[in-house]
Amino acid sequence: MRIATFNINGIKARAQALSEWLDEAAPDVALLQELKSVDEGVPREIFEDRGYNVETHGQKGFNGVAIASKLPLEDVTRGLPGDDADEQARWIEATVVGDTAVRIAALYLPNGNPAPGPKYDYKLSWMERLEARAKALLAEEIPVVLGGDYNVIPQDEDAARPEAWRKDALALPASRAAFRRVLHLGYTDAFRAKVHGPGHYSFWDYQAGAWDRNDGIRIDHLLLSPQAADLLRAVGIDAAVRGKEKPSDHVPVWMEIAA
């Protein structure tokens, strides 16, 4: 089962680029972030014409996540537990049954800038809820995949210019520590289980020629429960997508598991 995560930065603006990527990469499961659309505004035919089932959790203007799957999606839930007052659409979960059942979440973790401030407080509290949900899923002792835009640069090697991010919400020590707390529970960063060293990015800013200068950061991640990590076969980043016509500022990150 090949699972990819892709922050598309607006599903209406990305209809062409998203369609081309689905045709070329043809993942079994696609986890999407930043739909920037309500559910009724999502052009579902992009998925349905290619044989995907799709479940969305949309919101007007920003945020919005989705899971598209060639296999049936079961037990779909929307919203990250832990705060009934939180109305931001940043989390959707479903079970995909291939050779094995896999519980899969698509997540869009808050950016958190400027830090310090209320947006950063929201990021850290959201990450506490993420840790709690990740822990609850571990107790099920099944393959779990938590994929999405984490808005966290885990280590300096995950940025072309780490010094430029030193005071940014994506790289502050508290952000990195909260990300590591999920790893310490027993989750594996799928990409880092297979690829080591610097120079691997999933986001390049639209500004200042960041793509042309390869001034990127790695912030889109696939986290695996032990039962999923056991099945991991391959990983990759479709960086070339960033160089195509009217691209998102993120690119797809994918993995193959024997499930």
Next chain:
DNA sequence: ATGGCTATATGTTATAGA
């Protein structure tokens, strides 16, 4: 770099992103 670009809705300007 305190915002150079992009997308969306609040829409000929503001908000958000990272």
